[in-house]
Amino acid sequence: MESSRLLIEGGRRLTGEITVHGAKNSVLPILAATLLCGGVSSIHNCPGLSDAFAAMRILRSLGCEISREGSTVTVNSADADGDVVSDGLMHEMRSSIVFLGAILGRVGRCQLSFPGGCELGPRPIDLHLEALRRLGVKITEYHGILDCTAGVRPASADITLSLPSVGATENIMLYSALGSGETVIRNAAREPEISDLAGYLIKCGAEISGQGTSTLVINGVPELHGCEYSVMPDRIEAATYMGAAAITNGELMLKGVRPSDMYSCMSVFSEMGCGVYPYDDKIFISARKPISAVRTVRTMPYPGFPTDCQPIVMAVLTKSTGTSVIVENIFENRFMAAPELARMGANIKAEGKVAVIEGVKKLYGAPVRAYDLRAGAALVVAALGAEGQTQISNIHYIDRGYESIETALSEVGANIKRV
Numbered sequence: 220m221e222s223s224r225l226l227i228e229g230g231r232r233l234t235g236e237i238t239v240h241g242a243k244n245s246v247l248p249i250l251a252a253t254l255l256c257g258g259v260s261s262i263h264n265c266p267g268l269s270d271a272f273a274a275m276r277i278l279r280s281l282g283c284e285i286s287r288e289g290s291t292v293t294v295n296s297a298d299a300d301g302d303v304v305s306d307g308l309m310h311e312m313r314s315s316i317v318f319l320g321a322i323l324g325r326v327g328r329c330q331l332s333f334p335g336g337c338e339l340g341p342r343p344i345d346l347h348l349e350a351l352r353r354l355g356v357k358i359t360e361y362h363g364i365l366d367c368t369a370g371v372r373p374a375s376a377d378i379t380l381s382l383p384s385v386g387a388t389e390n391i392m393l394y395s396a397l398g399s400g401e402t403v404i405r406n407a408a409r410e411p412e413i414s415d416l417a418g419y420l421i422k423c424g425a426e427i428s429g430q431g432t433s434t435l436v437i438n439g440v441p442e443l444h445g446c447e448y449s450v451m452p453d454r455i456e457a458a459t460y461m462g463a464a465a466i467t468n469g470e471l472m473l474k475g476v477r478p479s480d481m482y483s484c485m486s487v488f489s490e491m492g493c494g495v496y497p498y499d500d501k502i503f504i505s506a507r508k509p510i511s512a513v514r515t516v517r518t519m520p521y522p523g524f525p526t527d528c529q530p531i532v533m534a535v536l537t538k539s540t541g542t543s544v545i546v547e548n549i550f551e552n553r554f555m556a557a558p559e560l561a562r563m564g565a566n567i568k569a570e571g572k573v574a575v576i577e578g579v580k581k582l583y584g585a586p587v588r589a590y591d592l593r594a595g596a597a598l599v600v601a602a603l604g605a606e607g608q609t610q611i612s613n614i615h616y617i618d619r620g621y622e623s624i625e626t627a628l629s630e631v632g633a634n635i636k637r638v
């Protein structure tokens with residue numbers, strides 16, 4: 220069956236309020252972490268995303284009992300003794316690599332297929348494997364299979380990451396939380412999702428400090444118990460809706476967000492000329508006048524401008540006055556939206572890690588294709604600001620990171636249908 224598509228009739232100003240869901244990039248490592256506590260955890264504010272459902276399938280395949288009530292997922296990992304993540308599940312979601320540290324921490328061995336690269340580039344895991352080896356894990360790689368066995372843990376390990384990898388930081392935290400010994404991670408990722416994972420683990424009894432800074436210290440404990448935990452808001456989903464407001468010269472109140480995670484995003488939208496008003500768990504954005512170009516947007520590890528927001532901001536800047544430059548410093552190939560935006564009339568020159576965007580007065584609806592999650596979201600944003608109808612195919616990419624994006628946008632005036 221031809222996969223479903225989104226039909227968007229652009230040109231309507233969005234106004235109203237949207238409640239943002241729990242963060243995809245936090246719920247995935249937290250679901251993996253439930254393996255470490257041999258009991259019941261209730262995770263609230265879980266987004267209904269295909270990636271989250273994939274993580275739940277992996278947990279079930281490892282012997283966990285899972286139930287879902289609205290946005291609460293309850294995991295009982297008392298009898299979880301699995302140590303294999305199937306090839307199918309690994310290919311379904313490459314970020315399943317975050318299960319490696321959790322499975323090893325729980326049962327002491329793990330076999331999974333090398334996570335394929337993805338649309339964004341090779342997505343190596345050398346930092347993950349190097350760190351786990353430093354923690355005594357024996358890892359052999361053959362025919363695309365990673366075969367890992369926990370060995371004697373060092374009394375203390377001091378690991379410096381050559382780059383602040385989110386996934387590597389998470390895998391080290393997951394492997395070090397349950398067990399013995401002190402693990403220091405230097406040049407650790409500082410993303411809010413790291414602090415959220417630490418928050419869950421600490422509530423389960425883990426001893427972790429420094430989360431949110433570049434130096435994390437984890438003291439292994441002999442046992443972790445289940446707990447109740449609420450996933451942080453999705454800052455990338457929030458930024459996506461800010462982009463929708465900006466490109467349609469609309470006004471949106473975003474609820475259930477954490478502005479303190481979003482300073483670098485908010486400042487880019489302010490530079491575009493939007494009124495951005497954060498307070499408590501809300502952000503009000505008003506874009507009553509045409510968007511102005513932004514001289515340079517650079518993606519950086521947190522707290523710099525997040526790479527996941529880059530395609531969305533690119534879409535907005537295509538319909539701005541003037542020339543903007545985007546420098547993508549995190550991933551090798553993250554301008555996948557550019558050729559599709561060009562079909563809608565955008566003027567973008569993307570070369571290596573730099574994209575130059577000449578703002579145009581109008582975008583025009585066209586049949587376009589999502590090639591990765593955030594590039595797909597960028598096409599939705601552009602379509603909302605385009606004249607005429609846009610048809611987006613391959614929207615399964617979008618469903619990985621947005622819970623029925625068409626519902627939220629319809630509620631604030633967008634003409635968007637899934638067919």
Ligand code: EPZ
Pocket residue numbers: 243244245247314340341342343344345346347348382383384385386387408526527549550551592593620
């Ligand atoms: C996480 O991916 C997110 N995914 C990504 O979000 C996000 O873009 C990325 O962090 C950066 O913020 C999840 O959390 C599930 P990294 P991750 O390890 O952990 C290189 C989305 O759209 N690297 O920080 O894979 C790597 O190639 C997704 O929601 C190595 O070279 O990101 C990349 O260039 C996309 N060796 C850079 O580091 C390694 O061992 C950042 O990767 C690990 C990473």
